[in-house]
Amino acid sequence: MKERLKDLARSRALYVLLAGGAAQGLFLLLRRDRASMDAAALLATGVRRAVSAVADPLPFSLAELLCTALGVWVLVMAVVTVRGQLQGRRVLARRLLGLAALAVWIWAGVSWLWGVHYYASSFSDKSGLAAEPVTTEALEATTLWFAEGANRTGRLVERDSSGRLAADSAAIMESASDSLAALTEEYPFLDGPARQPKPAVYSWFMSAAGFTGYIFPFTGESTLNMDCPNVFLPVTIAHEQAHQQGVAPEQEANFVGIAACLANADTLWQYSGWLFGFLHLSNALYSADPAAWWEVWQLLEEGPTADLAWNDEYWLSFESPASELAESTYTAFLESYGQDLGMASYGACVDLLVARYCPLEQAA
Incomplete structure (x- = not known):
């Protein structure tokens, strides 16, 4: 029996x-x-x-x-x-x-x-905003524009004695239930129920794996790393809430996160978006034209510079074989769903930023 x-x-x-x-x-x-x-x-x-x-x-x-x-x-x-x-x-x-x-x-x-x-219709398909190759001139102009935005809003946020952003992470989380609301007029397909982001208990382990947040498909929740520098917490929240509305590719979710922060009425959220956009654009500009990158970088004021250094120092402390394994694993995950750029796709939002915000195009 x-x-x-x-x-x-x-x-x-x-x-x-x-x-x-x-x-x-x-x-x-x-x-x-x-x-x-x-x-x-x-x-x-x-x-x-x-x-x-x-x-x-x-x-x-x-x-x-x-x-x-x-x-x-x-x-x-x-x-x-x-x-x-x-x-x-x-x-x-x-x-x-x-x-x-x-x-x-x-x-x-x-x-x-x-x-x-x-594999469904993407943000670019729905918005009509194409991520096309950009000229070095347009890239430099957009990077400069984001540097100016980071400087302007960076002067308005509270800072600690070391010059770094002094913001309460819990307060940021409480104000984050509907970070995409300001974008829904321009992109109505991003409209949907606002869900509160959740703080991660295992934040340190997320940092060790190189993650600032994630969406869990089975519950639809976005869970955020609360251990890393919170200068990019607002833009990360908006990024994850873009995922909640079906924006899957990382480069598009990064763009939506930045755009949502720039459209937010809160100066802290604006600063997070300007600085995060500058980080992506300046990295691309360095590859395209190091001399132009240096000229733009010298224009960045002490506050934004201190916050970028803070962020770099934190993540450098977690570089290890474990973080490399986590990165390669996530790259394989992305590639299994046709995201051929893998983790490098995080930098592909640059084309969308230039297409949407390039001051040369706005002037034309």
Whole structure:
């Protein structure tokens, strides 16, 4: 009787595994069909919004709680399995089959709740704002314009004795429930229920892995790193809330985050957007024309310079084989959904910034 029950359990786990494989196979089959992905993205957004409505009132990240519970469960099952094997019970095959079934369904869930957005109509498609190659002249002019914006707003924010931004992270989080509201007139497809970002308990570990925030496909929550310098916390919140509205590619979410901050009435949020935009633009300008980069960089005032140095010092302290492994893993994740630039795609928002904000184009 026991053997029959074990066989039944194995067969059920096998069926679950095959069903998960079929769900993922269907995604792989349909992902190149734009109409199918647009429909799936609409459904996925609806599911995330429904679940996030339940998770939103919670003062903690449900995503972190679920991931922690999963990790604890895996460890407990590993101990139980080893003990069972040592006691002569053949449980390893059944447990591995069950674990494989769970892993496949998680993979399929991520694909259908989030991966579809990489193949559906993008921000550029919906907005008509094309990320096209730019001239060095346009890049320099836009970088200079962002430097001026960072200087102007940087003089208005509160600073500590070392000249760095003195802002309360909790207050920033409390003011962040609808960071995209100011953009919805220009980009109405970004409109949607405002969800409160959640502070990460595991912020230090996120820093070690090189992450400032993430969206969890199964709960629709954005969870933020509260350990890193908070000068870029506003723009990171807006970036993650862009993800909540279905803007999947990192370069587009970066652009939306910056644009949302520039349109915000709060000076601190504006400063975060100007400085983050300058960081991306100046890095691109350095590659295109180091001499022009140096001329623009010298115009940056002490406040913004101190904040950029603060940010650099913090992230340099986390450089390690572990952070490199995390970066390569996330790059592989992005590439598996057709994001060929991988982590480098974070810098591709430069083309959109120049297309939207270049003062030469505005003057023309």
